[in-house]
Amino acid sequence: MTTTVIERKWHTTPEVADMLGYSLSKTKMLILTGKIRSIKDGRNRRILPRYVDEYVERLAQEAEQGCSA
Numbered sequence: 001m002t003t004t005v006i007e008r009k010w011h012t013t014p015e016v017a018d019m020l021g022y023s024l025s026k027t028k029m030l031i032l033t034g035k036i037r038s039i040k041d042g043r044n045r046r047i048l049p050r051y052v053d054e055y056v057e058r059l060a061q062e063a064e065q066g067c068s069a
Contacts, residue, residue: 010046
């Protein structure tokens, strides 16, 4: 018997807030300001996993540049 694992293709705003350890309101503000990219799906926003990775990587790069200055 073969087991198939289905990976999440996108996340909801509350899921991203939980992943990042942020409040829902902070996460919504990051989405509204474009700091975390999202896709409009009907009345909802969806965030691709790579969009979360981009945000985290950008924060890391900014932190590293701040330390080396």
